Each structure stands twice: as structure tokens, then as C-alpha cells.
Amino acid sequence: MASIQSARHPLQRLLRYGQNYRPQIWGAATNSILNTIFDLAPPYLIGIAIDVVTNNESSLIARVGIVSIPGQLAVLSALTFLIWSLESLTQYIYALLWRNLAQNLQHDLRLDTYSHLQSQDLSYFEDRSTGSLLSILNDDINQLERFLNTGVHNLLRFFTTVIWVGATFLILAPGVSWFAMLPIPFVLWGSVAFQRRLAPRYAEVRDKAGLISGRLANNLSGIATIKSFTAEGYERDRVAQDSDAYRRSNRRAIALSAAFIPLIRIVILVGFTAMLYLGGMAVADGTLTAGTYGFMVFIVQRLLWPFTQLSEIMDEYQRAMASVRRVLGLLDEPIELVPGRNPLPVAQVKGDVRYENVSFAYANRQPVLKNLSLHIPAGQSIGVVGATGSGKSTLVKLLLRFYAPQQGRILIDGQEIQDLLPQDLRRCIGLVSQDVFLFSGTVAENIAYGSFDATPDEILHAAKLSEAHEFIVQLPQGYDTIVGERGQKLSGGQRQRLAIARAILKDPPILVLDEATSAVDNETEAAIQRSLAVITQGRTTLAIAHRLSTIRHCHCIYVMAQGEIVERGRHEELLELNGIYASLWRVQSGLR
Numbered sequence: 001m002a003s004i005q006s007a008r009h010p011l012q013r014l015l016r017y018g019q020n021y022r023p024q025i026w027g028a029a030t031n032s033i034l035n036t037i038f039d040l041a042p043p044y045l046i047g048i049a050i051d052v053v054t055n056n057e058s059s060l061i062a063r064v065g066i067v068s069i070p071g072q073l074a075v076l077s078a079l080t081f082l083i084w085s086l087e088s089l090t091q092y093i094y095a096l097l098w099r100n101l102a103q104n105l106q107h108d109l110r111l112d113t114y115s116h117l118q119s120q121d122l123s124y125f126e127d128r129s130t131g132s133l134l135s136i137l138n139d140d141i142n143q144l145e146r147f148l149n150t151g152v153h154n155l156l157r158f159f160t161t162v163i164w165v166g167a168t169f170l171i172l173a174p175g176v177s178w179f180a181m182l183p184i185p186f187v188l189w190g191s192v193a194f195q196r197r198l199a200p201r202y203a204e205v206r207d208k209a210g211l212i213s214g215r216l217a218n219n220l221s222g223i224a225t226i227k228s229f230t231a232e233g234y235e236r237d238r239v240a241q242d243s244d245a246y247r248r249s250n251r252r253a254i255a256l257s258a259a260f261i262p263l264i265r266i267v268i269l270v271g272f273t274a275m276l277y278l279g280g281m282a283v284a285d286g287t288l289t290a291g292t293y294g295f296m297v298f299i300v301q302r303l304l305w306p307f308t309q310l311s312e313i314m315d316e317y318q319r320a321m322a323s324v325r326r327v328l329g330l331l332d333e334p335i336e337l338v339p340g341r342n343p344l345p346v347a348q349v350k351g352d353v354r355y356e357n358v359s360f361a362y363a364n365r366q367p368v369l370k371n372l373s374l375h376i377p378a379g380q381s382i383g384v385v386g387a388t389g390s391g392k393s394t395l396v397k398l399l400l401r402f403y404a405p406q407q408g409r410i411l412i413d414g415q416e417i418q419d420l421l422p423q424d425l426r427r428c429i430g431l432v433s434q435d436v437f438l439f440s441g442t443v444a445e446n447i448a449y450g451s452f453d454a455t456p457d458e459i460l461h462a463a464k465l466s467e468a469h470e471f472i473v474q475l476p477q478g479y480d481t482i483v484g485e486r487g488q489k490l491s492g493g494q495r496q497r498l499a500i501a502r503a504i505l506k507d508p509p510i511l512v513l514d515e516a517t518s519a520v521d522n523e524t525e526a527a528i529q530r531s532l533a534v535i536t537q538g539r540t541t542l543a544i545a546h547r548l549s550t551i552r553h554c555h556c557i558y559v560m561a562q563g564e565i566v567e568r569g570r571h572e573e574l575l576e577l578n579g580i581y582a583s584l585w586r587v588q589s590g591l592r
Contacts, residue, residue, distance in 0.1 A: 010324040014144075017328065018105055028097035031090045032153045036160040038087035043298035044168075045080055049073075054290050094153060102148035106141050113137060113330050121337045122402040123363060131214025136330055139209055140323035147320035154313045158306050165303040172292055183271040187264055187307045191314060194260050198315070201253040202322045208246040210326075215242045257315050264307050275300045337404055342415065344424035349509040350378040350413050351428075351540030353399070358408035360394060368394045370563040371408070378413075381541035383551025385581065386560030392544045396433075396514050399542070400426055412510070430508035434515035436495040443472055444479040446498055451505045458505060465534055466501035468494070504535050511536060513543040513550075548585050557581065 018025065053069075066072050114137060117124075125133075166181055219226060219235050226235050279296055282288035353376040361367040368391045376382050384392050397403050398410060401417055410417050417425055438446045447462060448454040454462075459479070463469040471494055475481040483489050483498075490498070503511060513532065529550065536543075545551045552571040559567035559574070559581045567579050574581040 010321045010328065013328050014324050017109070018101075021101055021104060024097055024101050024104075028094050028101060028152075029156055031094035031097065032156040033160045035087055035090035035094055036157045037164055038083050038090060040161065040164060040299070040302060041080075041083045041087075043302060045076065045083070046298060049076060050290060098153055099149050102145045105148060106145040109144070109327055110137060110141050113141075113327060116331055116333070116335075119335050119339075120333070121335075121404075122397065124333070124336070127363075129210070129214035129218070131212075131217035132210035133330075134217060135206075135210040135213040136326050139213070140206065140326045143323040144320050144327065147316055151313065151316040151320060154309070155317060158310060158313055161302060161306050165299055168299065169296070169303070172296070181271065181303070182274070183267040184307075186267055187310070190260070190263065190267075191310050194256065194314070198253060198256055198318050199322070201249065201256065202318045203325070204249045205246070205253055205319075206322045206326055208242070208249045212239070212242040212246050215239055260310075264310065268307055272300055337401065338418075339422050340417070340419040340425075341421065342419045344412070344415065344420045344428060346424070346428045346509065349428045351509040352376070352378040352411075352413050353510065353540060353542070354411045355395070355398075356409050356411065358398065358405045358410060360391075360398060360403065360405045360407075362403075368563050369398075369405070372563065372565060373408075374558055374565060374568075376540055376542055377555075378540055379538050380555040381536050381539075381543060381553075383543045383545060383554040383557040384560060385545060385548060385551065385557065385584065390560040391563045392560055393514055395542070396431070396512050396544065399512065400429060400431065428508055429510045429512055430503035430506045431512045431514065432496075432499045432503050436492075436499040438483050438490070438495055438498065440482070440484060442477075442480050442482060443475065443498065446483060447501045447505060449502055451502075454505055459501075462501040462505040463498075465504050466497045467530060468497035468501050471497075500532070500535070509540060511539050511541045513541065513545070515544060515546060548581070548588055 015025075066075055117133065117137075162184070166184075169181065215238065219239070226232060276297060279288060279293050283290055283293045355372055355374045358369055358372045359367060360369045368389075372391070372395075374382070384395065386392050394403075398405055399417070401422055404418060412420070412425070412428070439449065444456070444459050447459050447468075451458075456479075460469065463472055463479075472479055472481075481489075532550075541554075543551050543554060548571075551557055555570070556568060557571060557574055558565050559579070561580065567574055567577060567581055569577070575585060576582075
């Protein structure tokens, strides 16, 4: 289905996407066309005026029954007032409709593409640049908005002018008008040829824009690392290379589009000169009236000179279509993880978790988990330890269904998680990870993230249980203090305690601790362990840790190596085995 969609012209796809706005599109297009026709009226009115003062009682207006000159001029004046009023009215209406349509469509597209991105699994984002995705969500959608604001009207105005004036020429002076219209086929052919060559160049421009956006977003996120390694010059050079590549791709597009107008002007000049000369000769011969000739001299410019703007119109059109391809191409990306349909009410979850013969490998990599099985009885806590790369954190990602195992299954209370609604599954799991992500907002807002209807008293209670209250009240604005992007104004231990407060407030039946104390000092670890001891009571807990002191009191501890469980038991039992766990314990406790 996606391949069929992508094979369609982007304009077709855009119209199909915006089918709910068809009445608004038709209304805007109709008013654009009418406004163009009314805007073309002055040369017609001038021609009629010349006809009135030169032909008197035999003028065009006289033929409808108004013979006196004052009467004819009065009718002409009234007609002029009416047409100019209608032109102003239709201009207001088309501007209102097109601009509102642009706002509505860009709003819908941005929400739909963002929602579609949120539905993708984590591997999708690991394979793509965040900056490139942001470029689509912002730059490309804004490009489409600009085209709908003015570009569509300009396109309709151009074709309406050519058709309306061309038809008038053929009716009034068929023997002369073809000289004026002679350049049109050549101009149209040249426009099509130019646009065929321009389209791939603008597609390249949009791709290069995505690359530089990705570079800038990545560098701004890692500015502390750049500074600490004094790599400012190196990164500036890399930004300069990407920016130069964007500039070069734009130059290639500009070099072609800039040549269009001068060439078109030469062709148009031929038609205008022919009309001026041959029309004048026809008046001298008496085969063409002075009024008609005056009208045609004025109107021929309205027919031909819009072709000089065709390049800009088509330029804007191609830029918009390149953006439409990228935006709708993003919507075409398939969602690999098929969501389940079975509900899982949080209040009914006991928290019994099982991994049964689970095997998993990331794309194009060796297996991380190999036929792994473990059981977390409801209300109990287990710990998982092992060397880096042994697969510990992958257990968490699979439980939250960020990925799906290639073999085996994971169950909660006897139900396979792949059959559950993802939202229900994740509501019943509280995650506290080493890499705490805080949003730019207040301390209170970050604690209440995910529990958006929490009261101030509930936020305060969660902060006290996580031992975060003491440092929060010392902040400049207390709970209303802005934490900065990613919580950069707080220390690692402070961010960790806010994450624990967030999990406490969520009150999930299953708690997952992924290296929750690995990046904090001993004093902060002690504080965190005290709060964890409170919130893990009677709650199913999966604790992954490097520091064995964090998990020594768990009901069962699993030791992993190369994706397999090699030891299991309580703390004392594992020490008696004198294996990997005992060796790690001796190192961390300073016994050797």
C-alpha cells in the first residue's frame, strides 16, 4: 500500500490527505479565479471607454440600448465601481480561506507525522538523525504552509490570466492575436523542461537541509562534551562542510532557475512586438477598431508578462512538492511493532512477570539474549547483575515492548505482552533509569509527568518519599524552579531523586530500576536506597545494578554473562557459590 501511495504525484497525495477541507479548497480556488478575472477588467474597461468616445452611438454599450454619451459613461463608471468592489471582496475571501487552510493543514500534518513517529519502535530512531526528523516536522511543513498561503493563488492566477486573455484575443481579433500567443507554447515547453531538471535539485536541497539540521541539533545537545574536549574548531568545520554542501546544492538549483526569466523575456518580447506592429497596421487598414487595438495593447502585457513569473511560481511549487514528498514519505513509514488489543487495567495487575526462552538480537548484530528464562513473582524483587553488554538493559526494553523478541515470550499475570495494549502495559510499569530525562519545565511538572492530574499535595508526598523535598525547597523558586533542558540545572543525584518521585507518584504495580544509583555518590546512593526500600515494599521490582549493595536484599539475584543467566540465588547463596557474583562482591566491598 505504501509503495502505491508513494508512486502518486505529491499534489495528488496532498489533495487526498486534505479531503476534509475540500469545500474550503474549492471556495478559495473559486475566489482566486474570480479575483483574477476582476483584476483583468481595467484594460477591458479602457477599451470600452475608448470605444464610447470614438464610436459614440455605435459603441458596444450603445448596442444594448443606452445611446447618450453621459449615460454610457455613467454605466461604465458604475460597472467599474462594481468590478473593483468585487475584486476587493474576492481578495479578502481568498486570502482568508487560503491562509486558514494553510494553518489547518500544517497543524494536521505536524500532529499526524509526530503521532506516527511516536508509534515507531526505538530502533527506528536509532537508525535516523533527530535533526533530519525535526527538519521534516518543522522546515518541510512550514514550506508547505508558505506555498498554500500565496503559491496556490499565484498558480491559479497565472492559468486564469492565460486562459481568459487568450480566449478574449481569439474572439476579438483572431487574425492578429495568434502573433501575441505564438511564444506561449515555447514558454510552456521551456517551463516544463526547466522544472524537470529543477525537481531533483530541490529534492537534494531538502535532503541537505535535513543533514545540517541534524548536525546542529546533535552539536547543541552535546555542547558540554564539545567544550570539554576543546573541539569547537573541529565542530565548526564540520558545520561549515554541511552548510557548504547545502549552499552548493542551492547554487545548482539557483543557477538553473535564474536563467529562466531572461530567456522567457526574450521570447515574450517577440510576441509583444508583433502584436504592437501588426495590430497598428490593422487599425490603419480599418480592419481593427481603435478601442479594440487599445485594449489589446494593454491586455497583451497581462497575457505575456505573467510568464516571467512562471519560474518563481514553479520554483515555489517544486520546493513545496519536495517537502510534501518528505512529509508524506514519513507517514508512509511502516510501524514494525504491531500493537496488541487486550486491555490491562492497572488496578487488576498483580505483577507476576515471566521471561520464557527469550532470544533477542539488535539489527545486524550478534544475539544479546539467548534462550533466557526468569521469573519475578508478584510482589517480590529480583536483581540482575552482569558485565556491560551482557543484556541486562535489554530485559527492560523488551518488558516495556520497545522491542520484540525474535524468540520466546514475556508474560504479565499470564498474558503475553504482545497481546496487550501498549499504553496499558506501560502504565503498569514504573521505570527509573540511569539516564534520567527531565523536560524543560518546573520541578513539580517533572515529578507529575505521566500523572498529569496529580495534586500539589500528592507531588509533595512523592518528593518526600524520594528524599527530594529537602533539596527542592532550597532551589530559588522551590517546586516552581525551571530545571532547564534535560534538567541541566540539577545534579545527577537530584535528577535521579526526581525520577524516583515520578515513579512513586505513578504508583505502578511493577517497578523497574535500571542502574538507578550507578552515577551518584555514596551519600546520594544511601538516600536513594532508603527511598527505594520504601517504594519497593509489596511491589514487583526488577532491579538492574552494577553496585551490588543496591540489590543485596532482593528475593533473588540473577547473574548474566553473554546473554545467558549463569548464576541465580539470594545474596548469601551466591557468595557461597564463589563464582562471578562473589568475585564482584569482593571487589566492590574492598575485600581484595
